Amino acid sequence: MPVLFAHALVQQSYSTLNPASPQARLVDRLGDSMFITAAVVFGLVVLALLWAVFRRRDSDEGPAEDARREWPLRTSALVATAVTTAILFVFLILDVSVGRSITTNPGKGALQIRVTGHQWWWEVQYRDSLPKNWVTTANEIHIPVGRPVVFELKSTDVIHSFWPISLSPKKDQIPGDENSLWFQADSAGVYRGQCAEFCGHQHAKMAFLVIADPPAEFASWLARQRDTALTPTDALARRGKEVFLASPCVMCHAISGTPAGSRIGPDLTHLASRRTLAAGTLPNTRDNLIGWIVNPQVIKPGVRMPPNQFSGPDLLALVAYLETLK
């Protein structure tokens, strides 16, 4: 019952009860089998309890009667214990086997992505064997369908936890350490993930998107991400670029192809290609972007980005420029 209720509440792509990868499916099945077994055992225990409570007792049974009844009771208790142990042992084996199959490194064909947790956003880096092809982006992870992807998980400040909900169980990102998890998406789609370890004021708004694309689309997305930001042709956007470079933005944000190269905040080189802002907090629309730039503290109080003062024309130019960063 609770399972069905939970199903109804959450969306397709945002539930552990809706696995979208073989790894998540294994875990889901393990969970289901444990649940069903536990439910059956629970039922039996309840029945046994009811029997124990409501069985008829003759008031004047003596010690001899008790002794006669003791042996079958003892046997039942022993059998129940043995069966429980056996069930638990089966669970242990299933558990270990599922655990092993989802952690064993998938091998050389896998795509490597490094995800570094920051308060309160995700730095995503695609590392190629040729350094020139490295891509750094933020908060939105594209992966090819049907190919295993290995995530190296790190953190720069506090413990975060990377949880691509429908695709994989979670794994902590511990500062000073490196963890990894891997999975493979079955089908194309947009899957939401969440930080799963309390990491400060805005832990609740630290989400990310995993977008599984067919391989050809993924390849073209990656190729576009490798490009540096082009100089805008539109006059307003050109002015916006000047505003960007002359403002506090460059202290924290990088846009490849410009002198801005700071890594304190998310990389903005392809900001306009992302679906959300502020780590999954807002849809990436013009109005939301303006609101975020002017006062992020209203939307996500405590976040590292301060409120910014721009004149009206400068702000419009800036946003026009940021919208060219596809």
Add this chain to the structure above:
Amino acid sequence: MCSRFRDSVILSAVLALSLAACQREERNFQGLPSGSAVANPKVREVELVPGGNVPADSRPGPYEENAYAVSQGKTLYNQYNCSGCHFQGGGGIGPPLMDADWIYGSRPANIYETIAEGRPNGMPSFGRKIVPDQIWQITAYVRSMSGLLRKDVAPGRTDDMQVRPQEQSAQKAKPVQSAIPKSAEIP
């Protein structure tokens, strides 16, 4: 004294102490109002005023007692590359910040001006690149480097390789205002 009276005395003391600690933990996410005089100080560096008798500018900075702001200031100090020239207070390209000598004044408003306006011998002007609230946070941290902040406000030991004693333990160095730069070089 009777037990109930003693209990209420203890309770009041505990409440008072816990409330006193509130200020060091205040989070001011909206920052300081940027148009205010506090955010953009006009401050005097020199001691001589003709006609005399004008008191020195001793406005406290807004974050002198706020441990959260000081720790944010420390993070920004390293991330904005202040440490690239001043290191962890010992200096290098820029002068030391952990000692008692202040070329342009040690008052919070002086330090704010130094960061925002820059100074002629190589200190860049950050006023258009760092918002006033963050400059105040960095100012408060800089003052902690020479022990000018209270021990419960200054940062403790970091998890990084230790290169200097923690700011909390820094002995308060009585500031020498407008000292000759130790690196004076113009003939």
Add this chain to the structure above:
Amino acid sequence: MISAADSGPDDGQWIMPARNYASTRYSSLSQITVQNVQQLQLAWTFSTGVTRGHEAAPLVVGSTMYVVTPFPNLLYALDLTQPGAPLKWTYKPDPSLASQGVACCDLVNRGASYYDGKIYYNTLDAHTVAVDAKTGKEVWKTKVGEITRGETVTMAPLVVKGKVLVGNSGGEFGVRGWLTALDAKTGKLAWRAYHTGPDKDVLIDSRFKPFYSQDQGKDLGVTTWPGDAWKIGGGGSWGWISYDPELNLIYYGTSNPGPWNPDVRPGDNKWTAGIFARDPANGEAVWAYQWSPHDLFDHDGINEQILLDLPIKGQTRKVLIRPERNGYIYVLDRTSGEVLSADPYGYITTSRGVDLQTGRLIEIAEKTPVTGKVVRGICPAAPGMKDWQPSSYSPRTGWLYIPHQNLCQDVETGEANYIEGTPYVAATVKMYAGPGGNRGVVTAWDPVARKAAWQVKERFPVWSGTVVTAGDVVFYGTMEGWFKALDARSGKPLWQFKTGSGIIGQPVVYRGPDGKEYVAVLSGVGGWAGAVVAGGLDVRDSSAALGFVNAMKDLPQVTTKGGMLYVFALP
């Protein structure tokens, strides 16, 4: 054994920083000998009026001496014909005050070159000036770099075939390194070779024939970097240039890649921490080699290279010898860039040697810095086995006289944020003395036997240059301020004189108008090693001055700042 690169018989002058294009810093004057150097006495002095690190070599052209000071880069001309060498004129270039904020390692200047009646030198704010050697009037002044991007210039230019060669500093500021040639008459740009980026910027074309396969390929200055990191990749050339007139090639090295944290810049990071051979007329690259591909320790590749003809395996080879920062004395065939040998000249924990088949430095993985981790016992430290301080070569003994240091370090690398005009380093460093406890060494190196002939230990890094004479005397200065003479054959100390401040300058030997032999050196502590005194830094922060302060905490107790020229002669 000196090659034809040595420009002509010694006329008793000193017209370029290394005395000649082969960079031998050898004087064939022999009035001062091992026997009589004990009598050497102070002839005259001159106060520069500046109290930062004095690294320059005084020039002597005819009967005039020229001295370049640290910032504000004054040029003094002194009349050697008069007693006490009075000042003839002063040239003041008025460099921008703000340039002091983007100079990583004190406000030094390594000196000038004389050519065709003019004195050429660079100012900290990235200008090159040509000053009339007789009158002191400015002939031209050309801006070569942008201080707002973190570029400065501290090196001594070399003038080759009418071209003034200038390289930039700023590997700690994420600049893009280059070597620029200006026309000596007009100051106009003749060519500029960048050290990162596409081949057309690096002036790599059909003539380029690197010896090793790792240096062959198209646009390696782009593909060996992530994204567009090469634009802020460092690789300046702030050190020494040599020239072979016979082969018509200039040789010079490139600085460290930026930032110091190597995790941020995977790949070999070409063409940083390497050496180029180029045609001085148009800058075309003829060959290149990287001493430290994907440098991990700020081991700039800009040290001096001495051009010699040496017997190697029965043949006489045209070589260059480079006492390199990463701890090895390299002997390279200067026609092709082949590494003939690479032998350690101090204590090394960071590498095992150089693979002569591939030419590659064999690094030791445990010493590789990893972001967020502390790595200890890195030897040699960031200043290397030897930094900029130049060695000299005596054709009489056949040995190199190398002033250097013995330092190790601990490092923790961190998050690198490139903010234009601010340091781009991302490393916290703590240096300390290497094994033995002596932080400085003077090594006499036999390049044929490939080992040290003798070594003299010093308390502090020997940050001054050396000069060696035909009288078999080696001169150098210590950071306490002692100017010393050693026997070139045995290393035995023969004479010393205590100057007013630590010495980090390049000593020179010249013949005065009166026919006597003089030895001149600038005293005035500073530079990266002396920043704790020159900058008035606080010794309680071990990471100050990029970690050097930790190794120099006692320096303020033995020397103060100064700025004085000392000239010595026999009575």
